[in-house]
Amino acid sequence: MHRNDEKRFYRILRELENNPHVRELERYRQHRGNTAFRHCCGVAEASFRMAQRFGWRVDERALARGAMLHDYHLYTRQHIHINPLRHLIEHPRRACSNAERVFTLSGKEKNIIRSHMWPLTLFHVPRSREAFLVMLADKWCALREMRTRHEN
Ligand SMILES: [Fe+2]
Numbered sequence: 001m002h003r004n005d006e007k008r009f010y011r012i013l014r015e016l017e018n019n020p021h022v023r024e025l026e027r028y029r030q031h032r033g034n035t036a037f038r039h040c041c042g043v044a045e046a047s048f049r050m051a052q053r054f055g056w057r058v059d060e061r062a063l064a065r066g067a068m069l070h071d072y073h074l075y076t077r078q079h080i081h082i083n084p085l086r087h088l089i090e091h092p093r094r095a096c097s098n099a100e101r102v103f104t105l106s107g108k109e110k111n112i113i114r115s116h117m118w119p120l121t122l123f124h125v126p127r128s129r130e131a132f133l134v135m136l137a138d139k140w141c142a143l144r145e146m147r148t149r150h151e152n
């Protein structure tokens with residue numbers, strides 16, 4: 001049985017976490033004040049842990065990049081005039097187009113970002129294990145974050 005390369009996953013993730021474009025996520029808040037940066041790091045780690053638990057072989061690079069950029073929409077919802085439901089449905093598209101300005105994304109990476117709100121994003125269905133894991137880990141992390149108040 002093939003095993004995931006944990007070292008490779010975390011090396012790619014740490015590189016992303018140090019990328020100044022990715023660090024822009026620190027400026028935006030979501031889920032009771034948590035920064036989008038911390039949320040995306042949490043989703044990346046949770047999605048890899050889930051892959052390990054399910055025994056699923058994944059593409060470490062696509063998983064790290066897709067997870068870290070899945071909420072790269074670069075705004076705090078409360079600071080702009082956007083209907084909350086519209087935000088839920090539309091932010092994956094915005095995250096993907098922002099991310100494409102900075103990174104060259106593979107088709108799989110784009111689908112991870114575009115489908116992470118599925119089933120709300122009807123036509124953007126997770127088409128890979130990696131996309132399915134990020135979709136699941138995002139919901140799990142969001143619920144966990146909403147139970148705590150994040151001050152800084
Ligand atoms: Fe999102």
Ligand SMILES: [Fe+2]
Binds near residue numbers: 070071138
């Ligand atoms: Fe998210």
